[in-house]
Amino acid sequence: MASKPILYSFYRSSCAWRVRIALALKKIEYEYRPVDIFKGQQNSEEFSKLNPLSQVPALVCNGATVVQSMAIIGFLDDVYPKPPLYPKDPIQKAQAHALAEIINSGTQPMQNLSVLKRLCTDPEKQKEWSHYWIDKGLTAFEKMLQQTAGKYCVGNSVSIADICLVPQMLNAHRADVDFTKFPLIQKITVSLSEMDAFKEADPFIQPDCPKELQGKGKKY
CATH class of the missing domain: 3.40.30.10 (Glutaredoxin)
Structure with a gap:
């Protein structure tokens, strides 16, 4: 470019x-x-x-x-x-897309700031709402990882699924989601957090x- x-x-x-x-x-x-x-x-x-x-x-x-x-x-x-951020293998590519969309379509929009403001003004109710949707999304994500995970979400190469997972974890922290239910997610995010690219992108x-x-x- x-x-x-x-x-x-x-x-x-x-x-x-x-x-x-x-x-x-x-x-x-x-x-x-x-x-x-x-x-x-x-x-x-x-x-x-x-x-x-x-x-x-x-x-x-x-x-x-x-x-x-x-x-x-x-x-x-x-x-x-x-x-590449998408696997070459068609099945793995579809799996990476599916994992990414669990977060992109099924989880993150439900706890977006604009949605929470529209929902109500009570911070505790907003947090309860966020907790429900994030827990639901991560539960589905964890179940899929049982079929797809290697070192990362899909095999041993970083993909769009990993890119979507890490930012969602901070939102999960804010909503007090219990991470002990998600051992594969925890293991993968630890591996990702050690990579320079993920450190450079950190919001803080x-x-x-x-x-x-x-x-x-x-x-x-």
Whole structure:
């Protein structure tokens, strides 16, 4: 690519976190532009022109804008094919997609900040709601891992499934999910947390992370 990609991100967004992991795995240099979700900057007219849904992440590459984390990661895998983020074997590729979608479609949207605000204003009820959906999603994920896992979610290579799993674990921590029920998930996230790419993408070292939180995030 001729120019450095621009990533519109928020340090705590799990969807933006996925894209940061993909960029780090592929060793792609990019410009980081923060969008403060807590301040509502995603609803600005300027950002809404990039993403009409007013959500991060958004990636601008050579004047073209790609939105939605899964679409962005697929785009990056097409343009920067090494290392691949999807298995070559058709069955393993389908398994990786399925695991990723358990989180992307069946878990993360249910505990998204905009959904919680729409649900109610009671923090405890919001937490209870998040706990239910995250526990449900991770239970399904763990069961699938019994058929797919090696060192990572699908065999012994990092894939889109791993990229989606790690950010969801921080949300699970916030919802007080009992991780002892998920031994395979725990084992895999420990392995992933030791990789440089996952360390580089960590939300608590991003430029827009508040100083008082930098380096203090609860790990996987």
